[in-house]
Amino acid sequence: MGLTFSEKVLSRKAGRPVRAGEVITVAPDYYLSHDNSSAIIGEFKKLGLKKVVAPGKIVIVLDHIVPAADEKYAQNHKVIREFVAEQGIPNFYDIHAGVCHQVFSEASFALPGRVIMGSDSHTTTYGAFGAFSAGIGRTEMASLWATDEIWLRVPETLRIELSGRLPHGVYSKDVILKIIGDNGADRANYEAVEFAGPAAADLSLASRMVLTNMAAEMGAKNGYFAPDDKTLDWLKARAKGDYEIVRSDPDANYEAVLKYDVSGLEPQIACPHTVDNVKPVTAVAGKPFHQALIGTCTNGRLEDLEVAARILKGKKIHPRVRTLVLPASREVYLDALKKGLIEIFLEAGCVILNPGCGPCLGAHEGILAPGEVVVGTSNRNFKGRMGGRDSEIYLASPATVAASALEGKITDPRTYL
Amino acid sequence: MDKDIRQGRAVVLLNEHGKIIEDIDTDQIFHNAHLHITDIAQMGPYAFGNLEGWKDFPKNCGEGDILIAGRNFGAGSSRQQAVDCFTALKVGAIFAPSFSAIYFRNAVNSGFPVLKIHDLEALIAGKGIVTDDVIRFDVRSGRAENVTRGTAFKIEPMSPVQHDIFVAGDLFKYGKRIK
Numbered sequence: 001m002g003l004t005f006s007e008k009v010l011s012r013k014a015g016r017p018v019r020a021g022e023v024i025t026v027a028p029d030y031y032l033s034h035d036n037s038s039a040i041i042g043e044f045k046k047l048g049l050k051k052v053v054a055p056g057k058i059v060i061v062l063d064h065i066v067p068a069a070d071e072k073y074a075q076n077h078k079v080i081r082e083f084v085a086e087q088g089i090p091n092f093y094d095i096h097a098g099v100c101h102q103v104f105s106e107a108s109f110a111l112p113g114r115v116i117m118g119s120d121s122h123t124t125t126y127g128a129f130g131a132f133s134a135g136i137g138r139t140e141m142a143s144l145w146a147t148d149e150i151w152l153r154v155p156e157t158l159r160i161e162l163s164g165r166l167p168h169g170v171y172s173k174d175v176i177l178k179i180i181g182d183n184g185a186d187r188a189n190y191e192a193v194e195f196a197g198p199a200a201a202d203l204s205l206a207s208r209m210v211l212t213n214m215a216a217e218m219g220a221k222n223g224y225f226a227p228d229d230k231t232l233d234w235l236k237a238r239a240k241g242d243y244e245i246v247r248s249d250p251d252a253n254y255e256a257v258l259k260y261d262v263s264g265l266e267p268q269i270a271c272p273h274t275v276d277n278v279k280p281v282t283a284v285a286g287k288p289f290h291q292a293l294i295g296t297c298t299n300g301r302l303e304d305l306e307v308a309a310r311i312l313k314g315k316k317i318h319p320r321v322r323t324l325v326l327p328a329s330r331e332v333y334l335d336a337l338k339k340g341l342i343e344i345f346l347e348a349g350c351v352i353l354n355p356g357c358g359p360c361l362g363a364h365e366g367i368l369a370p371g372e373v374v375v376g377t378s379n380r381n382f383k384g385r386m387g388g389r390d391s392e393i394y395l396a397s398p399a400t401v402a403a404s405a406l407e408g409k410i411t412d413p414r415t416y417l
Numbered sequence: 418m419d420k421d422i423r424q425g426r427a428v429v430l431l432n433e434h435g436k437i438i439e440d441i442d443t444d445q446i447f448h449n450a451h452l453h454i455t456d457i458a459q460m461g462p463y464a465f466g467n468l469e470g471w472k473d474f475p476k477n478c479g480e481g482d483i484l485i486a487g488r489n490f491g492a493g494s495s496r497q498q499a500v501d502c503f504t505a506l507k508v509g510a511i512f513a514p515s516f517s518a519i520y521f522r523n524a525v526n527s528g529f530p531v532l533k534i535h536d537l538e539a540l541i542a543g544k545g546i547v548t549d550d551v552i553r554f555d556v557r558s559g560r561a562e563n564v565t566r567g568t569a570f571k572i573e574p575m576s577p578v579q580h581d582i583f584v585a586g587d588l589f590k591y592g593k594r595i596k
Contacts, residue, residue, distance in 0.1 A: 073453055118495075136519065137495055137500070138495075138497040139588050140522065140588065143592060153578075185440060186440075186489035190518045219489070361494075362450065363449050380444075383442075384467045385449065389469075
């Protein structure tokens, strides 16, 4: 019996062949943290150590509440900047850079075969580049800084084979929402999710990142796409250091294989208050709402903004709707600016937010009042996440959100494309 | 040895219809608005602050209480406050049919007992566990006993790594021990 991607990567790291279910200790290649670095620093200091073991492996991106929304956040940022200087941490991205997952990918720390730990649940994103990447908590991150070691349970793998061609107006967001809706928010708990098949290969890297990002919303430990020519093209211009392409063996042992033909898929939407409460957009079309959010680490890349701009070009946002555009990074923002997309958004009546996590996590920049409804392209719709406890969050593709923003009610985007 | 056997009062997390609450996510456990808090001692009052019907939980819970929740407890963010708020309140354990992966790891690394419970639906439906029942359990063997009712049920024993960290106290103390 062959090995899965995760078994292979972790075998290399462990220095011996390992199988799903085993617990091993490994030294990851990189460890990522964001604004929660201030809490990690607090934990690290409790250990009584002066220096982190491997400063070159630490990547810190300030993104959650940037620029600082109040004095408490400002103080946390200050603590982080001082620690970075004192420890000589080379890979620090201050408030200008964008959401950690996009920044980390653009800076090409996300490389095939690498093992990456991040103190953020959407660290699963880097599987789009063929890396093994998983989210951890604050204590573990402090422990990594102190020891460069972490215990991991080698995950079982759920393989999802995608075939067919995406219909007009249907995107990778619709694919992952459909999968989560069908299988449940805990279907892949503790597991690796491997996306494969011809329709997976057809996806751009940006679209693949939507799937691996949201693998976290089905409970996955990590997501994975086998690297191909598209991956290598992306890496050619960017890769920092060497990497090794690791693929699952053809006879690897999977926990299960799910098959999806995407040809018949319609636009999907996750309804309040769980990500697996998914319906076709047509089932909730006409529902009025107050705020639209286009962007985030899930759908804030250039291709996402292009689709939204195509729909919004020359039109005006519905007067009852506030529309926020949140590019995933400064690089995306610049590209969108050069392509004239920002002008289209501004003329349509959108508010452009600085790259970062913004309102997605409900801490600042577009908090909802009780009873308000948001339709966004982000990845979570937990009750009260974006503000008032009784507010509602719907999740959909950038096309669906843009079309809905024009109409002031949830709208099937296919008529606009 | 003694550390393996624990006892506490059951708190069954039911909704207004008397159903066990599933998918209790990290925003319901410890809302984003309080993420600037980094001192564990201050986290207790925010536990379940965003969980419908359970906002008074921090006032009503007692030391050693055993929370019984539905599947996929702790879904969502990697925030450790969602575990720490319970340790701050001296909650004794959480039993659920399943936990989100990161939540589970965070709890394991904090030395906080999170244990998978078997056949929860039948237990709840048959009134095999009701809030205020006294529960005694063994994290090593998976034996659990409803002392109030004189009945037994099963939890999944801690895995070796979970148990080692639990016995050591937390991940840091465990790390010191293996060095």
